[in-house]
Amino acid sequence: MPPRAKEMQPVQIKGLEHPGGDRAVKVAVGGVSGLYIQIQPSGAKSWVLRTRYGEWVERKDADGNVIERGRKKREIGLGPYPDVLPGAARDKAREFKAMLEEGIDPIAKRKEARAALAAAARRGLTFREALDRYATEKVKEFSSEKYRVQWRATIDLHAIPEIGDMLVQDIALQDVLRVLQPIWTEKTVTAAKLRQRIEKVLAYATVQGHRTGDNPARWTGNLDMVLPAPSKVSGSKNWPALQLDDAVRWWDDLRQREGMGARALEFQALTASRSGAIRFAAWDEIDFNNRVWTIQPGRKASKIPSNGKAHRVPLTDGMVALLESLPRLKGCPYVFWAPKGGALSDATLGKVAKVIHESDIKKGGKGYLDAVTKEPMVPHGLRSTFRTWVAERTRFDGDMAEIALAHKVGTKVQQAYDRSDQIEKRRRMMAAWHDFLSGKTHGQIVELGAVG
Numbered sequence: 001m002p003p004r005a006k007e008m009q010p011v012q013i014k015g016l017e018h019p020g021g022d023r024a025v026k027v028a029v030g031g032v033s034g035l036y037i038q039i040q041p042s043g044a045k046s047w048v049l050r051t052r053y054g055e056w057v058e059r060k061d062a063d064g065n066v067i068e069r070g071r072k073k074r075e076i077g078l079g080p081y082p083d084v085l086p087g088a089a090r091d092k093a094r095e096f097k098a099m100l101e102e103g104i105d106p107i108a109k110r111k112e113a114r115a116a117l118a119a120a121a122r123r124g125l126t127f128r129e130a131l132d133r134y135a136t137e138k139v140k141e142f143s144s145e146k147y148r149v150q151w152r153a154t155i156d157l158h159a160i161p162e163i164g165d166m167l168v169q170d171i172a173l174q175d176v177l178r179v180l181q182p183i184w185t186e187k188t189v190t191a192a193k194l195r196q197r198i199e200k201v202l203a204y205a206t207v208q209g210h211r212t213g214d215n216p217a218r219w220t221g222n223l224d225m226v227l228p229a230p231s232k233v234s235g236s237k238n239w240p241a242l243q244l245d246d247a248v249r250w251w252d253d254l255r256q257r258e259g260m261g262a263r264a265l266e267f268q269a270l271t272a273s274r275s276g277a278i279r280f281a282a283w284d285e286i287d288f289n290n291r292v293w294t295i296q297p298g299r300k301a302s303k304i305p306s307n308g309k310a311h312r313v314p315l316t317d318g319m320v321a322l323l324e325s326l327p328r329l330k331g332c333p334y335v336f337w338a339p340k341g342g343a344l345s346d347a348t349l350g351k352v353a354k355v356i357h358e359s360d361i362k363k364g365g366k367g368y369l370d371a372v373t374k375e376p377m378v379p380h381g382l383r384s385t386f387r388t389w390v391a392e393r394t395r396f397d398g399d400m401a402e403i404a405l406a407h408k409v410g411t412k413v414q415q416a417y418d419r420s421d422q423i424e425k426r427r428r429m430m431a432a433w434h435d436f437l438s439g440k441t442h443g444q445i446v447e448l449g450a451v452g
Contacts, residue, residue, distance in 0.1 A: 005029065007029070007030035007031040008027075008029045008030055008031075010085065010086050010087075013037055013081070013086055014082075016037065016039060016045070017043070018040065018041055018042075018043060021041065023041070024038050024039060024040050024041070025038070025039050026038050026039075026048060026050075029086065031086075031090045032090050032097070034050040034051050035047070035048075035049055035050075035078075035093045036049075036050060037089075045080070045082075046079065046080045046081060047077070047078035047079055047084055047089040048075050048076070048078065049075070049076040049078055049093045049096055049097075050073065050074075050075055051073075051074055051075075051096075051097065052074065074107075076096055076106060076107060078092045078093060079092070124167060124210075125167065125205060125208075125210040126164065126165055126166060126167055126168065127159070127160075127165075127166055127167075127171060127201065127202075127205075128160060128164040130168050130201050130204060130205040130208075131155060131159075131164075131201050133208075134200065134205075135151075135152055138151070151197070154194050154197065155194065155197055155198070159179050159197075159198055162175070163175050163178075163179060168202060168211045169210065169211040169212065171202065171216060172216050173222065173223070173226075175216065176198060176217045176223070177223075177226065179194070180195055180223075180227065181227075184227055184228075185228075189230070191230075192230045195219065195223065196217075198217040199217035199218060202215050202216070202217055203215055239378050239383075239384065240369070240370035240375040240377050240378050240381045241377055241381035241382070241384035241385045242377040242382060242385040243368075243371050244385065244388060244389055244392065244393065246368050247385065247389075247436065247437055248436075248437065248438070248439040249360075249365075250356065250368050250377075251269070251437040251439075252439075253356045253360060254269070257355075257356065259352070260326075260338075260348075261344060261348040261351065263326060263336065264279065264336035264349055264352075265352045265379055266322060267281075267322055267336070268382060269382050270316070270318060270319050270322070270430065270433070270434055271293070271319065272382065272405060272430075273383075273406075274380065274383070274406070275346055275349055275379050275380055276346070277295055278336065279336060279343045279344045279345070279346065279349070281293070281295075281334065281335040282333045282334055282335065283328070283333060283334075283335055284333065286315075286323060286335070288315075288320065291320060292312050292313065292314060292315060293312070293313040293315055293319075294312050294313075295310060295311045295312075295406075296310050311406045313404075314423050314426050314430060316427060316430050316431040317431070318434045319434075323335065329341060349379045350378060350379060352379075353376070353377060353378055353379055356368065357369075357376045357377065383405055386401070386404075386405070387401055387405065389436060390429070393441075394429075394432065396429045396432070400422050400426055400429060401429070403422060403426065404429065
């Protein structure tokens with residue numbers, strides 16, 4: 001057992017000095033067995049509790065006989081003096097000795113507490129701060145400054161006011177719902193993207209050690225239990241599309257307009273392609289000999305993943321004639337180029353559609369409105385118009401129309417075995433689509449075999 005010493009008074013402890021030499025000395029202060037004050041040669045003092053605990057050790061004589069057996073001697077630091085005064089040091093020594101009697105290692109316990117405190121400090125990160133850190137790395141993936149701004153703006157507008165100042169470890173399902181529910185049915189597309197971005201930010205915070213547990217923004221088995229699927233929400237709608245009965249009149253109005261934007265919109269209508277695919281179409285993608293436009297995987301604004309297949313668009317006589325009529329800009333790779341060079345903006349095609357709509361109204365017409373929403377048609381809605389035409393005015397195969405729209409067709413197994421993109425059949429379909437827009441087959445059912 002540690003030696004018992006007479007309990008020293010605070011004034012006596014204060015007056016203790018180092019006796020000289022280059023080693024620290026320890027003086028028993030009494031009150032608690034094993035409690036010492038350690039004095040450094042510099043005069044600095046600290047509290048030490050000497051005790052025995054932990055593994056058992058044996059001391060043997062020369063013949064190997066055990067002459068002493070006990071636990072290993074250990075010293076536990078209790079803090080510096082005078083930051084820790086004698087009364088507090090004795091209380092802490094008693095507390096540690098009680099822990100030892102219960103089989104608890106006070107040093108290990110203290111390390112755990114410090115680790116927990118450090119972990120809590122690391123987790124003390126707000127959603128706003130986590131977003132800043134994640135966005136710094138995430139936006140490097142985006143090639144367009146415009147998209148970088150849009151990606152961040154959605155979160156800043158809807159999420160930051162609600163959860164921006166919350167610690168990431170405190171964000172729960174109800175907090176995410178508070179962000180999403182106000183816009184889930186009115187702005188479903190935006191809300192769905194917002195949910196994904198919140199999920200990514202919280203996942204980043206988890207990986208960085210700032211939160212633990214399930215991600216409250218996860219969809220499957222989580223939010224899908226309390227929110228309707230985006231595809232089932234009434235507020236989730238298609239892009240405003242051109243009505244089939246208005247198509248010939250609209251096409252005639254478009255053909256009369258001049259400018260690169262009008263020609264780009266014309267080519268988009270003929271090919272039923274996405275606006276991005278049209279705006280970034282390059283001359284080296286056009287094969288006039290085989291009459292094919294090939295959009296490679298991973299190409300800018302193609303919507304085709306880098307690990308996907310190239311999307312081939314068959315060129316009809318009308319498409320080839322349009323392409324051959326276009327002027328080329330020296331040093332610019334794009335088929336449809338902006339006045340200052342580079343690709344056209346998405347707003348350019350939208351503006352052409354808007355001008356055509358407004359011009360028709362000025363002439364006494366009704367404009368070009370979506371049949372359901374009564375909103376003015378937009379370029380992307382032409383894809384819905386094409387799909388409706390295939391379904392209602394032709395006998396072309398629906399899967400073939402889906403291929404033309406660069407959609408996946410069938411199950412993954414079917415996709416693996418059916419690698420044909422039916423390009424020659426689709427060429428006939430797209431030629432029939434051009435005839436429809438031009439008024440040659442308006443209102444008629446187009447027979448697959450009758451299309452040359």
